[in-house]
Each structure stands twice: as C-alpha cells, then as structure tokens.
Amino acid sequence: MEIYHLQYPQHITIDEKGPFSLAIGFFDGLHKGHQAVIGEALKNGDRLGIKSAVMTFDPHPSHLFSDGKNKVGYITQYPEKSRLIEEIGIDVLFIVKFDWSLASLSPEQFIEIFIKGLGVKHVSAGFDFTFGSKGSGTMEQMDTLSNGEYGTTVVGKVTDIDEKVSSTLIRKLLSEGDVEKTASLLERPFRTVGTVVDGEKRGRLLGFPTANVQHDDESIIPANGVYAVKFLLSDQSYDGVCNIGVKPTFHDPSVSKPSVEVHLLDFNGDLYGKKVAIDWIARIRAEKKFGSVDELVEQISKDKETAKEILNGY
Ligand SMILES: Cc1cc2nc3c(=O)[nH]c(=O)nc-3n(C[C@H](O)[C@H](O)[C@H](O)COP(=O)(O)O)c2cc1C
Ligand SMILES: Nc1ncnc2c1ncn2[C@@H]1O[C@H](COP(=O)(O)OP(=O)(O)O)[C@@H](O)[C@H]1O
Numbered sequence: 001m002e003i004y005h006l007q008y009p010q011h012i013t014i015d016e017k018g019p020f021s022l023a024i025g026f027f028d029g030l031h032k033g034h035q036a037v038i039g040e041a042l043k044n045g046d047r048l049g050i051k052s053a054v055m056t057f058d059p060h061p062s063h064l065f066s067d068g069k070n071k072v073g074y075i076t077q078y079p080e081k082s083r084l085i086e087e088i089g090i091d092v093l094f095i096v097k098f099d100w101s102l103a104s105l106s107p108e109q110f111i112e113i114f115i116k117g118l119g120v121k122h123v124s125a126g127f128d129f130t131f132g133s134k135g136s137g138t139m140e141q142m143d144t145l146s147n148g149e150y151g152t153t154v155v156g157k158v159t160d161i162d163e164k165v166s167s168t169l170i171r172k173l174l175s176e177g178d179v180e181k182t183a184s185l186l187e188r189p190f191r192t193v194g195t196v197v198d199g200e201k202r203g204r205l206l207g208f209p210t211a212n213v214q215h216d217d218e219s220i221i222p223a224n225g226v227y228a229v230k231f232l233l234s235d236q237s238y239d240g241v242c243n244i245g246v247k248p249t250f251h252d253p254s255v256s257k258p259s260v261e262v263h264l265l266d267f268n269g270d271l272y273g274k275k276v277a278i279d280w281i282a283r284i285r286a287e288k289k290f291g292s293v294d295e296l297v298e299q300i301s302k303d304k305e306t307a308k309e310i311l312n313g314y
Helices: 032-048 080-088 105-116 139-144 169-174 179-186 293-313
Strands: 002-006 020-024 050-056 092-097 120-126 151-155 192-195 211-215 224-235 235-247 257-264 275-285
Touching: 020 032, 032 050, 032 080, 032 120, 050 120, 080 092, 080 293, 092 105, 105 120, 105 224, 120 139, 139 151, 169 235, 179 192, 179 235, 179 275, 211 275, 224 257, 224 293, 235 293, 275 293
Parallel strands: 002 092, 020 050, 020 120, 050 092, 120 151
Antiparallel strands: 192 211, 192 275, 211 257, 224 235, 224 275, 235 257
C-alpha cells in the first residue's frame, strides 16, 4: 500500500494522479461501519477497474477544536491503523493533516483539491460524513458538486442490536471494560500496542512476574480491571492475564497512574524493551484492594485459572 501524507496548502499533489475509488472518513477503530464504507471503495474500484484508496485525517478533529479541551482518545493509532487498512486490500492511503488551514476550507474547495484534484472517480462514505468548514458539507453536496466527474456511494447506518455502531459507542464500551462487545463491533479483538518497560520488580516476588506495557498516551485502554488476553510478541501469540490499574493493595489509588501489566501463563524469559501488542479477549473482574499480599496472590492464581479456561477456545 502506498501512503501519502498531505497537508493543505503545502503538500496537496501526488506523483500519480488517480484514478481512485476513495473511501473517506476518520475511521478511528476500523469498526464494522468503517469496514462497510471501505468495502464499497474496494467494490467500486473493482467495478471501474481503478485503484482503491482511503482518505483519513490526523489528528482527530477534537484535538484542534475547543483548544483540545475535549480531545477524544484514539481507539486505533497509526501505524496499527495503516496496517489494518492494508490488510483489507486497499492500494493507497491518504493521511491528511487536520489543522486550521484544512478545517477552514469550504466544501467546494475541499472537493476541488482533495477529490477532483487527486483524480478521485468514486467517493464512498457513511451517511453522516461531513467535510469542509464547520462540517457543513454533506454527502448530498458531495454528489451535487461532482458535475459528473465522480460517482458517490452513501453507506447507511450499520447497527448492532438497534444501536448505531460508532467510535463513540466503542469508547464508551471500553470505558466500562466491555472488551467482548467491543470485539464484536470491531470484528476482531481490541488491540493495545506498546513497549515492555521496568515496573516495581514486585511481580517476581509474588510469584507472578508481569510485563509492564507502556502505551501511547493518546490511545485509550479498557477500564481498570483484570482481563484474559492474548499477548503478541513478534509472530508469536501467548496466553496471558492482565491487570490494568493502580494496584490499590500497595498504593494510594488517588495518586498513582494506571499501569498495564501482563502475566504470561506459560513463559519464562526477558521481555524488557520488546515491542508487543495485547489483544483484549474477556473481562474477568474489577481491580480491588486486598487486606494482605497472601489474599492478592491467592486471587491472582484464580484469575490465572479463569484466563486459562477462557483462552482455551482461542
Ligand atoms: C492477574 C492480576 C491481577 C491483579 N489484581 C490486582 C488487584 O486486584 N489489586 C491490586 O492491588 N493489584 C493487583 N495486581 C497487581 C499486582 O499487585 C502487581 O502485579 C504487583 O504489584 C507487581 O507489580 P510490578 O510488575 O510493577 O512489580 C494484579 C496483577 C495480576 C497479574
Ligand atoms: N511469565 C512471565 N510473564 C511476564 N513477564 C515475565 C514472565 N517471565 C519472565 N518475565 C520477565 O519478568 C519481567 C517482570 O517481572 P517483575 O518482577 O514483574 O518486574 P517489573 O516490575 O519490572 O515488571 C517482565 O518484564 C519479563 O521481562
């Protein structure tokens, strides 16, 4: 997959101008709804015998507006996002910088530069996609302003038991620790990527060494609690049990920053500095403060058994 980083007005041209069948949207999470939109771009690309492309924006608009006070956390960050788009079979990815210059373009200017200007011959987007200054451009306008230069496909609401599948719904489910429902909306487990860093060196003393995974601050993680997970290291996948939290047994919960730590069920080795990923499979319980270290150790043994049973079928 070819990747172009575009920024208005400095970088808005590409080596080979289309023709493209384009899916456009922010696509945070690449959930079922996003997959339907991107699927349309693929289908129309095949039908027209042209390359398929995705256009997405960076950062998320909420990082620009209201001085970033209502920033949303990312469900899927680059480069994981590009990897997933490539896996779907898309030929070209445009990552457009979302800054004030871009956000100030009128819908007409946006179309001239980023649709017609790139040689797009078909545009697919969700029914509620908006573009141009203050999000004033709609897909109806996208169609009207084409003047026959490109076709459009609007994908209707994708639902899951009557609820609109959306990035907002997924952020809410993750904040409740519902990784199972999240996986059903993503059609894959929710994934956190990061690096194994030093912890407090207490895990090995308890008999449960835990790899402390540091993730990007702008990515969201599930609610504090204990989870059955798949731990990915290079091309290998290991079963694990993970605690996200502040370890209230040892710390004052109001002053600690949550850590993500995975105990691998069948592993012995050094993981420090390794780039890893965690696939969240099921929530086991909430994190709690134990009266003694022995009680905590007993509970972690039980969590390990629970995780083993859950992961048995995966
Ligand atoms: C499966 C699992 C469950 C855990 N549950 C709790 C918990 O409920 N309360 C708590 O205070 N700490 C909990 N912990 C965190 C341990 O206290 C932690 O692993 C230990 O302090 C080691 O930390 P370190 O890796 O930074 O040395 C849990 C850890 C694991 C692996
Ligand atoms: N089964 C295992 N699960 C997780 N980490 C393990 C395991 N076996 C060995 N390790 C290693 O031990 C480290 C964790 O030990 P721990 O005492 O919890 O130290 P820290 O507090 O630095 O995380 C991991 O980062 C990894 O390098």
